[in-house]
Amino acid sequence: MPAVKRAPKGAKKADTQTDKRKSVPLREKPARKxxxxxxxxxxxxxxxxxxxxxxxxxxxQDFIRRLARIDVSPAQFSVLVVISANPGLSQSELASAxxxxxxxxxxxxxxxxxxxxxxxxxxxxxxxxxxLELTREGEKLLAKAKVLADEHESCLREQLGxxxxxxxxxxxxTF
Amino acid sequence: MPAVKRAPKGAKKADTQTDKRKSVPLREKPARKxxxxxxxxxxxxxxxxxxxxxxxxxxxQDFIRRLARIDVSPAQFSVLVVISANPGLSQSELASAxxxxxxxxxxxxxxxxxxxxxxxxxxxxxxxxxxLELTREGEKLLAKAKVLADEHESCLREQLGxxxxxxxxxxxxTF
DNA sequence: TATTGTTATACTCTATAACTATA
DNA sequence: TATAGTTATAGAGTATAACAATA
Numbered sequence: 001m002p003a004v005k006r007a008p009k010g011a012k013k014a015d016t017q018t019d020k021r022k023s024v025p026l027r028e029k030p031a032r033k034x035x036x037x038x039x040x041x042x043x044x045x046x047x048x049x050x051x052x053x054x055x056x057x058x059x060x061q062d063f064i065r066r067l068a069r070i071d072v073s074p075a076q077f078s079v080l081v082v083i084s085a086n087p088g089l090s091q092s093e094l095a096s097a098x099x100x101x102x103x104x105x106x107x108x109x110x111x112x113x114x115x116x117x118x119x120x121x122x123x124x125x126x127x128x129x130x131x132l133e134l135t136r137e138g139e140k141l142l143a144k145a146k147v148l149a150d151e152h153e154s155c156l157r158e159q160l161g162x163x164x165x166x167x168x169x170x171x172x173x174t175f
Numbered sequence: 176m177p178a179v180k181r182a183p184k185g186a187k188k189a190d191t192q193t194d195k196r197k198s199v200p201l202r203e204k205p206a207r208k209x210x211x212x213x214x215x216x217x218x219x220x221x222x223x224x225x226x227x228x229x230x231x232x233x234x235x236q237d238f239i240r241r242l243a244r245i246d247v248s249p250a251q252f253s254v255l256v257v258i259s260a261n262p263g264l265s266q267s268e269l270a271s272a273x274x275x276x277x278x279x280x281x282x283x284x285x286x287x288x289x290x291x292x293x294x295x296x297x298x299x300x301x302x303x304x305x306x307l308e309l310t311r312e313g314e315k316l317l318a319k320a321k322v323l324a325d326e327h328e329s330c331l332r333e334q335l336g337x338x339x340x341x342x343x344x345x346x347x348x349t350f
Numbered sequence: 351t352a353t354t355g356t357t358a359t360a361c362t363c364t365a366t367a368a369c370t371a372t373a
Numbered sequence: 374t375a376t377a378g379t380t381a382t383a384g385a386g387t388a389t390a391a392c393a394a395t396a
Contacts, residue, residue, distance in 0.1 A: 039257065039260075039261055039264070039268065039272045040257075040260040040261050041256070041257065041260070041272075042256050042257070042259070042260035043256050043260075043321055043324065044253055044256055044257070045348075046325075046328060046344075047324065047328055048234065048328065048331060048340065048343060048344055048347070049231070049234040049235060049238055049249060049327075049328075049331075050249075050253060051344065051347035051348060051350075052227060052230055052231045052234060052347060053231050053235070053249070054274065054347075054350075055227055055347055055350050056224070056227045056228050056231045057274065058350070059223065059224040059227060060224060060228070063224055073362095074224060074225075074228070075363090078219055078225060081216070081217050081218050081219055082214065082215075082216065082217070082219070084217070085214075085215040085216070085217035085218075086214050086215050089214070090377075090378095091377070091378065092376080092377060092378080093214065097214045097216075099229065099232065101363085101364065101365070101366095102377080102378075102379090103364095103365085103366085103367095103378090103379075103380080103381090104362095104363070104364075104365095105378095106378065106379055106380080107379095107380095120378095123377095126372080126373075126376095126377085127371075127372050127373075127377095128371070128372045128373065128376065128377040128378070129372095129376095129377060129378085130377080130378075146218055149218065149222065150221075152224075153221060153222055153223065153224075156223060156224075159350070160346070160349075160350065164346050164349070165223065167342065167346065168223060168343070168346055169221075169223055169226065171335070171339050171342065171343055172223070172226035172227060172229075172230055173220075173226060174335075174339070175226075175229075175230050175233070175334070175335065248385090250385095250386090265354075265355090266354070266355065267353080267354060267355080275386095276386090276387065276388070276389095277354080277355075277356090278355090278356075278357080278358090278387095278388085278389085279385095279386070279387075279388095280355095281355065281356060281357080295355090301353095301354085301395080301396075302354095302394075302395050302396080303353065303354040303355070303394070303395045303396070304353095304354060304355085304395095305354085305355075
């Protein structure tokens with residue numbers, strides 16, 4: 001057995017339910033038993049949020065898998081794309097454009113900078129700001145990332161059908 | 176000043192860049208300066224994942240805000256709905272139906288059980304399984320949650336337009 | 351052996367708050 | 374005083390691994 005040893009455990013929480021669980025089987029509806037009856041999603045079927053969430057998770061999983069070999073996450077991809085397209089952008093501007101917390105962006109840029117993909121240059125106009133840019137290496141990696149991301153998108157377009165893909169993109173952009 | 180005191184800080188990471196930052200302004204493209212020029216999203220404009228993510232975050236924020244007073248998160252809502260519609264469901268079945276980790280569901284049910292909303296009954300057929308059900312209190316809270324969730328959805332339908340809302344729901348369901 | 355529920359761990363993300371240095 | 378960048382912290386969420394009880 002490796003080092004792990006198992007800490008003494010919080011107790012309390014588990015105990016409150018042990019009584020019920022180990023004691024008399026109060027009652028139990030026959031409902032779910034035989035041959036895998038399809039699960040009913042009820043109210044969730046009318047809620048966009050549920051399906052949007054499922055799709056987002058699924059899309060991100062594919063994106064992450066495809067860009068794993070260059071180690072670029074969806075969030076990192078969006079940061080690299082926007083810096084490249086808007087060189088000199090400040091961290092605040094970038095964060096608010098992408099809906100990322102300023103504080104989180106700091107750590108993201110930290111890692112990107114350690115990998116020599118981005119730089120924070122001093123802004124000549126305002127001593128508080130950083131002018132963000134990609135390094136040459138950053139631009140090269142972004143180019144590779146865009147190829148992989150396009151493959152990802154093509155696969156998605158194929159899954160959905162070009163028309164639905166287009167419709168979806170159009171509707172989401174209006175939101 | 177309250178207790179906080181500030182730990183000695185990791186150093187190293189911050190230092191590696193301090194040199195660059197405090198030293199000569201290497202160069203800086205004039206690009207972003209004057210009157211808030213619109214930010215360019217470039218490749219992101221073609222990626223469904225980016226917009227799906229933005230929409231999901233936005234929808235969840237509204238959902239969370241509206242159900243805050245009954246303290247029900249989107250994930251909790253989906254769990255309550257599915258248990259109510261499929262009484263006797265096991266934790267594994269529920270987890271896989273909703274795409275939640277088995278381990279995470281344990282903690283979620285823990286909290287719901289502490290609030291007296293759900294119960295884990297022993298399964299008569301299989302000693303390993305729990306038969307999940309809502310308590311009467313759970314059903315009552317779920318009824319309230321459904322009302323609020325419907326209001327949330329109505330607002331969303333209004334924002335998008337009924338037609339686009341319908342189209343979106345239909346396409347997402349095929350995915 | 352495999353499965354169900356459970357605990358633990360580690361890492362990411364989100365949300366705040368507070369600090370510094372500049373403005 | 375306000376803003377830009379930074380650090381710290383707490384809470385969720387995600388991903389694993391391991392374990393006990395049961396099959």
